[in-house]
Amino acid sequence: MSVIVYEAKMRDSNAPKREEPEPSASILARRHFNGPVFLSAGFRPFFWSAGLWAVISMGIWLLVLNEYIPAPGIFDAVGWHAHEMLFGFASAAMAGFLLTAVPNWTGRLPVRGAALGGLAGIWLAGRMAILFGSYLGAALAGVIDLAFLAVFFVFIMREIIIGKNWRNLPIAVVLFVFLNANLMMHLENAGIVEADGAGWRLGIVTIIMLMSL
Template structure:
């Protein structure tokens, strides 16, 4: 497919271009804005409590845009169909942008309108990727359920705020985070061993990177149970105990991935780093719910900034290089971004 000459049109020639750009811009704006709100009481045009606005936009604005970029890039490869481009991408990103604007100025709009436009982004995304997945009967078709569950969490969040129930709104956000972590477990468990093996082969290494099916299935099953338990027994000792079990399984899973051998490959080790925060964050969650520990209160930050944001940055930088025909080598500036994000978790 030939690339249009105009820059605005070129933006919509591949699924990762507008979505990853949106995710990057969202992160660059949301984080400093939240810092100003938290530190100096910067007023927002939203009718939502500032903490709820921050949590929602980081999950359903930033992370959702990154998920869209991944799926719109991966689905054509999984199914052998032509990549997404043109008007469908324009519509998808227009819906995403309208959602962000309506939420930021939600005091001016009916709550029902804000809900419909915001949730529509995930539904339009599902409408784009579902047909090729279903026609190909691809093994990744169950990922459509992840999109549906995320959309349901978003609806629940909006409804909770309408009824002035911040506890239920937090519950919806936490469940959405659990579902996003499940997606990381599924996708990360496939791409990290593969990318690691490719990197080692490029250096002439004959070391094998294993992926034990039993452990992989246990890791996925554990994260499904974590999400289910958090729906019914959020912040309970049951949730804490299950988080401990999931942390152990995820740590065992990583033992087979030869993480130390990737230290010369920043574009690979950043994915290992992001995934490593998963067992650590789950362990901190377990400590927070089962007892009193000084650092346990940081578990949510470890699972969001540590896992989700780091994995997003790692996948975005790799896809941007790989799908534009460039060598899979990041420059020092990007490597510095990886390190700074790691520091930000702390």
């Protein structure tokens, strides 16, 4: 019996050892990140912001729906609600997911620290611009709001191109369509185009497309 055990141990010792995979660049970056934990990964500020904005915007919507306050900003009540659910809440959730997933797809360092904080700040500026758009004017509020998705699209395209991660290029295409859906909603609201709600409809379609990819 002892001979059998000894031979089994010898076979195990002579067998080629399984090599553990090297940690990805994104994992190594998180290990050595010395900044605020809140800005160490894309999902942290954006998932938190998405959840918080969902609560705040629904509270505002209930006040508007029950006629306690007028519709805020540059849209009517239904338009504001649709816009903020799509291009406020959903865009933050989308950013949190993609900023976390893309580094794993490309093997590149994640967006973090000041760059991540700046991107979150642009998103927040867009929410405030839409909320107080009646004071800023439709044009300025629209530009500020559109800035987030435009900058975010550039971030994602840069990572895909530098990382040569071409198989995930459709993600960037969907994001570009989502940006244009937001633009269409602003143009329709300003009376520049007659889209019959095509902006928010296209926004819903692109979110479904992103979930199916």
